[in-house]
Every structure is written in C-alpha cells, then in structure tokens.
Amino acid sequence: MSPQQLQLPDGSRIPYILQRRARRTVGLRISAEGLVVNAPVRLSIKTLETMLLSKAGWIQSKLQARQDHPAPVMHWQSGASVLLLGETLTLDIHNRPRQRQVQIDAGRLSVGVPDVEDTSAVARKVLLWYKQQAGQDFQRRLELYAARLGVPTPPLYLSNARSRWGSCNSRGEVRLNWRLIQAPAHIINYVVCHELAHLKQMNHSPKFWALVGSLYPDYKSAEHALKQMSAQLHVMSLG
Ligand SMILES: [Zn+2]
Structure with missing residues (x-):
C-alpha cells in the first residue's frame, strides 16, 4: 500500500493509495481515505496513470460526492x-x-x-x-x-x-x-x-x-x- 499522486493536465493533483494485487484488471474505489487503486503487480505506473487520467472526470465527481455526502458512521453506544x-x-x-x-x-x-x-x-x-x-x-x-x-x-x-x-x-x-x-x-x-x-x-x-x-x-x-x-x-x- 503506497500513497501516490496523480498529476492532472490543469496542474492539480489527486492523491491516491496504490495497492498491488494478484489481479488482471485495475480496480478503483473511493474510501474514507480517498481514491484507492488496486492494480496488477506488473502494471507500470505510467500505464496505470494514463488509465487513471482517462477516468479523472469520474474520479473527481465521485470524490466530490463523497465529500458532499459523507458516509454515516456507526456509533457503538446505547441508543444507536x-x-x-x-x-x-x-x-x-x-x-x-x-x-x-x-x-x-x-x-x-x-x-x-x-x-x-x-x-x-x-x-x-x-x-x-x-x-x-x-x-x-x-x-x-x-x-x-x-x-x-x-x-x-x-x-x-x-x-x-x-x-x-x-x-x-x-x-x-x-x-x-x-x-x-x-x-x-x-x-x-x-x-x-x-x-x-x-x-x-x-x-x-x-x-x-x-x-x-x-x-x-x-x-x-x-x-x-x-x-x-x-x-x-x-x-x-x-x-
Ligand atoms: Zn450475477
């Protein structure tokens, strides 16, 4: 698991967490910590980031939605x-x-x-x-x-x-x-x-x-x- 940053053409950056996995495809998910990318072990960062850039619009809208509607958290106490x-x-x-x-x-x-x-x-x-x-x-x-x-x-x-x-x-x-x-x-x-x-x-x-x-x-x-x-x-x- 390693923190990375995706540089966008407009100069802004999207931080993401990269997890290398024994898998064939790239998986994206928005967690409480932000963008999490599961990538095949041998996929180069360059190829990966080209793919991420093509999905930057989707990623940004998902991150924004998460910010606008934070997931409710469970409070483990009486009355919950x-x-x-x-x-x-x-x-x-x-x-x-x-x-x-x-x-x-x-x-x-x-x-x-x-x-x-x-x-x-x-x-x-x-x-x-x-x-x-x-x-x-x-x-x-x-x-x-x-x-x-x-x-x-x-x-x-x-x-x-x-x-x-x-x-x-x-x-x-x-x-x-x-x-x-x-x-x-x-x-x-x-x-x-x-x-x-x-x-x-x-x-x-x-x-x-x-x-x-x-x-x-x-x-x-x-x-x-x-x-x-x-x-x-x-x-x-x-x-
Ligand atoms: Zn099914």
Missing part, C-alpha cells in the same frame, strides 16, 4: 440504531460481563460487555453475532431455493466484500455478504436466487435472468431496493 432483516433495533449496551449472548428483546439488541466504554469490544461482539445470524439465515434460504431450482444445496461462505453482495464461482461455491442480514428478507431471497441461478448460467445473459425470474419473479424491484439501501448496509463496521 441497527438493522436486522429490515427491522430497526436499538442498541442496549450494559456492563454485564457474564451475559455471553447478544439478545433481542422488544425492539432492543441487548449486549453485555465488561466495559461499555470499550466500543471496539462492543463492535466485535455485535458483528460476530450478526455473522452467526447471517450464516444460519442464509443457509436456510439457500436450501429452500436450491430445492426449488432442483440442485443440491451448494457450499455457503460468508463474505465481507465492499462492493459485492454475492458471488458464485466455477466450483459452485456461493458467497454471500454477511451485511445482507440487515436487509429485509425479500432482498436476501433475491440475492440467494441470483447466485443459485449462476450454478446453471455462469453469466448475466437473458437465459440467466429468465432463470432468476422463474425462481424469484419480483427480482427487478428487489435489485433496485438493494441498490437503494446499499450505503446503509455498510454503516455497520468496526471503524
């Missing part, structure tokens, strides 16, 4: 709101070192920790619980829809990807982003059906979408709703 299956719950944190389990009680997510001021311990405990809920919930949905599609239930892995909600690889393994457990059930069902359909169609062809539609007829509105709430689903983090 969290989402679970589309329902808003209120965090209720107390000094209760012996309360091992996170519990849901009348719209509250109750978390016992040795020290309520230790927000990173609270965050770790809640995130671990969310991932457990996600694993159980997604597994059930995957089994249900795999049966409808007439295929064996594929192995499920949870992911923490920044930009993808799900993926399915050529080995038939399905990855679902644990953050989806915050979304309403119909959105999770859509993503599950989307990835399952890839077991039969490894592409986004009309045949693929027809298959998705046969499993999950209302997929268009679910896909739209997921885009709408995407930023919200990323609020919950350790940071």
Whole structure:
C-alpha cells in the first residue's frame, strides 16, 4: 500500500493509495481515505496513470460526492440504531460481563460487555453475532431455493466484500455478504436466487435472468431496493 499522486493536465493533483494485487484488471474505489487503486503487480505506473487520467472526470465527481455526502458512521453506544432483516433495533449496551449472548428483546439488541466504554469490544461482539445470524439465515434460504431450482444445496461462505453482495464461482461455491442480514428478507431471497441461478448460467445473459425470474419473479424491484439501501448496509463496521 503506497500513497501516490496523480498529476492532472490543469496542474492539480489527486492523491491516491496504490495497492498491488494478484489481479488482471485495475480496480478503483473511493474510501474514507480517498481514491484507492488496486492494480496488477506488473502494471507500470505510467500505464496505470494514463488509465487513471482517462477516468479523472469520474474520479473527481465521485470524490466530490463523497465529500458532499459523507458516509454515516456507526456509533457503538446505547441508543444507536441497527438493522436486522429490515427491522430497526436499538442498541442496549450494559456492563454485564457474564451475559455471553447478544439478545433481542422488544425492539432492543441487548449486549453485555465488561466495559461499555470499550466500543471496539462492543463492535466485535455485535458483528460476530450478526455473522452467526447471517450464516444460519442464509443457509436456510439457500436450501429452500436450491430445492426449488432442483440442485443440491451448494457450499455457503460468508463474505465481507465492499462492493459485492454475492458471488458464485466455477466450483459452485456461493458467497454471500454477511451485511445482507440487515436487509429485509425479500432482498436476501433475491440475492440467494441470483447466485443459485449462476450454478446453471455462469453469466448475466437473458437465459440467466429468465432463470432468476422463474425462481424469484419480483427480482427487478428487489435489485433496485438493494441498490437503494446499499450505503446503509455498510454503516455497520468496526471503524
Ligand atoms: Zn450475477
């Protein structure tokens, strides 16, 4: 990871963080720290920057948008709101070192920790619980829809990807982003059906979408709703 600067023709500069990765294409993302570029290990800086310059307009508008609408941050303290299956719950944190389990009680997510001021311990405990809920919930949905599609239930892995909600690889393994457990059930069902359909169609062809539609007829509105709430689903983090 190294800080770089892209010099624009008008003399201004865009700072960026360069991360070399075992990949074939260049990936750009706007993070809280600014522009992050993931580039193939052997790509020269010159080639890379020529490519970045061709996208300078897009990069600048994204950076500006981020500045105008900073992503909301999660405050790990009592009273903060969290989402679970589309329902808003209120965090209720107390000094209760012996309360091992996170519990849901009348719209509250109750978390016992040795020290309520230790927000990173609270965050770790809640995130671990969310991932457990996600694993159980997604597994059930995957089994249900795999049966409808007439295929064996594929192995499920949870992911923490920044930009993808799900993926399915050529080995038939399905990855679902644990953050989806915050979304309403119909959105999770859509993503599950989307990835399952890839077991039969490894592409986004009309045949693929027809298959998705046969499993999950209302997929268009679910896909739209997921885009709408995407930023919200990323609020919950350790940071
Ligand atoms: Zn897909």
